[in-house]
Amino acid sequence: xxxxxxxxxxxxxxxxxxxxxxxxxxVRMVPGDPVALYYGGMPVSADIEQSLRRQWGLDQPLPxxxxxxxxxxxRGNLGVSLATGRPIMDDLVRRFPATVELxxxxxxxxxxxxxxxxxxxxxxxxxxxxxxxxxxxxxxLGMPNFWLGLVLIFVFGxxxxxxxxxxxxxAAGIPIPERVTGFYTIDSLxxxxxxxxxxxxxxxxxxxxxxxxxxxxxxxRMLRAGMLEELGKDYVRTGRSKGLSPRAVYYKxxxxxxxxxxxxVVSIQIGYLLGGNVLVEAVFAWPGVGLYYINxxxxxxxxxxxxxxxxxxxxFALINLFVDVLNAFIDPRIxxx
Amino acid sequence: MTQLLRPLAxxxxxxxxxxxxxxxxxxxxxxxxxxxxxxxxxxxTDAAATWMANNLYDTLVRYETTTLPDGTVVxxxxxxxxxxxxxxxxxxxxxxxxRIRDGVPFHNGDxxxxxxxxxxxxxxxxxxxxxxxxxxxxxxxDHIAVSGPLEVTVELMTACPFFLNLLVQTPTxxxxxxxxxxxxxxxxAETINEFLRNNPxxxxxxxxxxxxxxxxxxxxxxxxAWSGAPKLDRIxxxxxxxxxxxxxxxxxxxxxxIYNPPIDILEQALVNPALKxxxxxxxxxxxxxxxxxxxxxxxxxVRQAVQYALDQEEIxxxxxxxxxxxxxxxxPSLLPGFTDAYWVYDRxxxxxxxxxxxxxxPNGFDTTISYNSGNAxxxxxxxxxxxxxxxxxxxAEVQAVAWPTFVEGFREGTMPMFVxxxxxxxxxxxxxxxxxxxxxxxxxxxxAYFSNAEVDALAERLAETVDGDERAAIMDRIQAILMDEMxxxxxxxxxxxxxxxxxxxxxxxxxxxxxxxxxxxxx
Numbered sequence: 001x002x003x004x005x006x007x008x009x010x011x012x013x014x015x016x017x018x019x020x021x022x023x024x025x026x027v028r029m030v031p032g033d034p035v036a037l038y039y040g041g042m043p044v045s046a047d048i049e050q051s052l053r054r055q056w057g058l059d060q061p062l063p064x065x066x067x068x069x070x071x072x073x074x075r076g077n078l079g080v081s082l083a084t085g086r087p088i089m090d091d092l093v094r095r096f097p098a099t100v101e102l103x104x105x106x107x108x109x110x111x112x113x114x115x116x117x118x119x120x121x122x123x124x125x126x127x128x129x130x131x132x133x134x135x136x137x138x139x140x141l142g143m144p145n146f147w148l149g150l151v152l153i154f155v156f157g158x159x160x161x162x163x164x165x166x167x168x169x170x171a172a173g174i175p176i177p178e179r180v181t182g183f184y185t186i187d188s189l190x191x192x193x194x195x196x197x198x199x200x201x202x203x204x205x206x207x208x209x210x211x212x213x214x215x216x217x218x219x220x221r222m223l224r225a226g227m228l229e230e231l232g233k234d235y236v237r238t239g240r241s242k243g244l245s246p247r248a249v250y251y252k253x254x255x256x257x258x259x260x261x262x263x264x265v266v267s268i269q270i271g272y273l274l275g276g277n278v279l280v281e282a283v284f285a286w287p288g289v290g291l292y293y294i295n296x297x298x299x300x301x302x303x304x305x306x307x308x309x310x311x312x313x314x315x316f317a318l319i320n321l322f323v324d325v326l327n328a329f330i331d332p333r334i335x336x337x
Numbered sequence: 338m339t340q341l342l343r344p345l346a347x348x349x350x351x352x353x354x355x356x357x358x359x360x361x362x363x364x365x366x367x368x369x370x371x372x373x374x375x376x377x378x379x380x381x382t383d384a385a386a387t388w389m390a391n392n393l394y395d396t397l398v399r400y401e402t403t404t405l406p407d408g409t410v411v412x413x414x415x416x417x418x419x420x421x422x423x424x425x426x427x428x429x430x431x432x433x434x435x436r437i438r439d440g441v442p443f444h445n446g447d448x449x450x451x452x453x454x455x456x457x458x459x460x461x462x463x464x465x466x467x468x469x470x471x472x473x474x475x476x477x478x479d480h481i482a483v484s485g486p487l488e489v490t491v492e493l494m495t496a497c498p499f500f501l502n503l504l505v506q507t508p509t510x511x512x513x514x515x516x517x518x519x520x521x522x523x524x525x526a527e528t529i530n531e532f533l534r535n536n537p538x539x540x541x542x543x544x545x546x547x548x549x550x551x552x553x554x555x556x557x558x559x560x561x562a563w564s565g566a567p568k569l570d571r572i573x574x575x576x577x578x579x580x581x582x583x584x585x586x587x588x589x590x591x592x593x594x595i596y597n598p599p600i601d602i603l604e605q606a607l608v609n610p611a612l613k614x615x616x617x618x619x620x621x622x623x624x625x626x627x628x629x630x631x632x633x634x635x636x637x638x639v640r641q642a643v644q645y646a647l648d649q650e651e652i653x654x655x656x657x658x659x660x661x662x663x664x665x666x667x668x669p670s671l672l673p674g675f676t677d678a679y680w681v682y683d684r685x686x687x688x689x690x691x692x693x694x695x696x697x698x699p700n701g702f703d704t705t706i707s708y709n710s711g712n713a714x715x716x717x718x719x720x721x722x723x724x725x726x727x728x729x730x731x732x733a734e735v736q737a738v739a740w741p742t743f744v745e746g747f748r749e750g751t752m753p754m755f756v757x758x759x760x761x762x763x764x765x766x767x768x769x770x771x772x773x774x775x776x777x778x779x780x781x782x783x784x785a786y787f788s789n790a791e792v793d794a795l796a797e798r799l800a801e802t803v804d805g806d807e808r809a810a811i812m813d814r815i816q817a818i819l820m821d822e823m824x825x826x827x828x829x830x831x832x833x834x835x836x837x838x839x840x841x842x843x844x845x846x847x848x849x850x851x852x853x854x855x856x857x858x859x860x
Binding site for chain 1: 361364366372373375382384465466467469470528529531534535547550552573576577578579582586588589591592741742744745747748757759781782
């Protein structure tokens with residue numbers, strides 16, 4: 001196992017170099033000048049622009065710029081944001097918990113809702129409940145998440161008052177809890193601030209539902225398929241014929257086996273969600289890595305775009321590695337050389 | 338199943354107990370959709386940075402205010418003593434002696450000295466970023482000196498009749514704490530001090546509060562401010578990228594003001610009794626550019642035809658719901674020296690057709706009008722202009738362009754026609770030099786790629802002329818030439834609307850675009 005893990009970690013390092021090169025090249029190909037954008041397109045003397053270009057190292061040949069940047073990355077330095085002047089690593093470390101918190105909330109919601117419904121669909125195969133859940137799954141899979149977010153904000157939030165305004169992680173006037181984990185829900189509890197805890201939960205509901213919506217469909221369909229496969233196996237028939245209750249057979253035995261692939265898929269989806277929550281974060285003004293990404297692209301903030309891309313790529317690769325290792329522990333049949 | 342639903346029920350109960358903050362009357366919540374690039378005024382010139390720096394720092398002089406007949410107090414382009422309690426100017430206009438106000442505290446308790454003033458003016462020149470680009474034509478660090486206790490003398494290298502107009506601007510004229518700067522990285526030519534970019538130290542009525550990048554930037558009242566304690570305890574700049582969400586938040590009381598909302602939100606706000614729309618008449622013109630280096634716009638007759646084909650009032654009404662006044666010249670109406678004496682371009686489609694025929698386009702021509710995607714004012718301006726130009730035979734396709742590409746396009750003059758506005762300080766010399774002289778073609782500000790030797794010579798003469806009557810005559814002549822040559826089609830005087838809750842009082846709008854929050858309060 002250890003040699004396998006080490007090999008995978010080396011692959012992550014190679015991935016970092018490859019992605020940094022591809023992203024560096026792609027960002028440089030986008031039309032526009034970050035110096036001009038820094039000044040908002042307002043007229044500025046050529047020598048002053050050149051001065052800022054020198055300050056940012058943009059007057060160097062592209063290979064030199066890349067090698068300098070890569071050298072920094074390999075030392076854990078992602079450079080300074082051209083737009084804000086702050087170290088990018090600091091910004092990402094600050095914002096990443098917001099993305100993780102939202103993602104985990106969405107995943108939790110998807111599991112809490114999706115697991116029971118997946119079991120229900122399998123147990124009532126081809127019945128009205130099963131058909132209804134299939135339709136619901138299709139609709140939620142096909143629904144653009146940003147559209148759902150806007151509906152939640154305007155219809156359910158503004159008109160019906162079910163959700164608070166989409167103003168980020170805390171309501172106006174609620175002090176930000178002292179940072180321990182970066183998760184406002186946890187940090188507020190650690191600080192004993194129930195008001196902040198409630199506000200953090202409330203602010204998270206609508207975006208978490210938006211994140212969960214697509215994932216619920218995956219959970220329902222995966223678990224339904226897994227359950228149906230298990231329910232068709234001999235051990236289930238044997239258990240029932242020996243007089244075990246349906247509850248014991250379905251939940252204690254069949255579900256335990258059926259859930260493994262579902263959890264595997266959901267874990268991989270976490271990797272996608274961590275990088276794919278861009279639109280959800282934009283709609284809900286959620287100050288995570290996704291919103292940072294959009295702003296960086298709009299400002300042609302080269303370093304920030306590459307830094308955020310690298311973060312997402314590394315996180316995704318590490319999550320995949322974690323899932324593979326976890327599977328090996330759960331299922332003794334799996335063995336990595 | 339019940340076991341699985343139980344956690345959901347608990348969460349729902351908690352949420353039901355959430356009490357939204359109804360809004361502390363002493364805290365002003367401002368929705369902004371872009372973060373500041375920093376708060377070092379000598380480096381950062383974007384709007385968000387300047388709004389904050391306006392309240393963190395002071396300048397030697399400040400814009401005056403005036404009271405309109407309806408009782409509204411508005412800013413002007415005249416100035417009054419501020420950190421400088423008085424000044425004298427030599428007869429030749431080249432020596433300024435500033436008497437610095439005594440006993441002015443910085444946020445850290447240090448007291449303002451003449452050293453701080455001289456240091457700050459020298460710093461902006463030494464750093465040599467955008468705030469310095471006009472000041473360096475007037476003076477240099479060697480010509481700024483402490484000449485007595487609480488006295489600073491500045492020698493100008495040229496006449497610089499707009500020198501005080503530069504010192505009133507926050508990016509150029511902000512006074513910093515010399516000891517604080519030197520203890521935190523000092524000053525290095527053409528180098529950004531990253532510490533000061535994120536850690537201000539001024540004498541303004543607000544200090545730097547809590548800051549969560551991407552979320553919140555707080556300005557906290559400085560009760561010992563020499564100009565008086567502000568009426569608010571705090572200003573929270575809340576970063577919310579979606580303007581529609583900002584408007585919803587405002588209606589729910591979570592925000593007190595939003596900036597430059599799109600037209601559909603403006604329409605709703607204008608009829609909402611709980612809200613007020615404050616329109617800032619800026620020193621800027623929404624302009625339909627047609628780079629003069631690109632045919633057919635290299636022919637002044639074609640450019641004149643475009644202007645004749647347009648109805649500025651219809652465009653202004655459509656794009657700004659009547660908040661903007663139509664252009665009546667090449668200068669914004671609030672720019673000192675503006676005159677409408679040479680405006681002859683009331684809409685005349687037949688005249689436009691005649692000019693096009695004379696220029697060799699009896700059947701008109703095809704072109705494109707570009708604007709930056711997401712900007713509703715420019716989009717509407719382009720669409721209305723498209724319809725009006727079509728009547729004269731100019732068949733224009735309207736194109737939305739992403740901002741980075743749009744900026745590159747107008748700097749390089751590669752877009753046949755495009756709509757853009759620029760905000761200017763009330764410094765006619767700067768405005769003319771940037772927008773109409775050969776030395777500023779393209780990225781320098783002359784997006785029309787207009788070149789006229791007489792205008793170049795007049796602009797140079799203007800920069801050297803101090804006498805008011807002579808200056809007026811020069812600006813008059815420049816405007817006459819521009820109305821004849823018509824480098825661009827001028828649409829309307831740019832406005833920046835703000836929507837505020839009706840409880841917000843005493844927010845003074847300045848044509849310069851500055852925001853000073855010391856007087857603002859919530860009723």
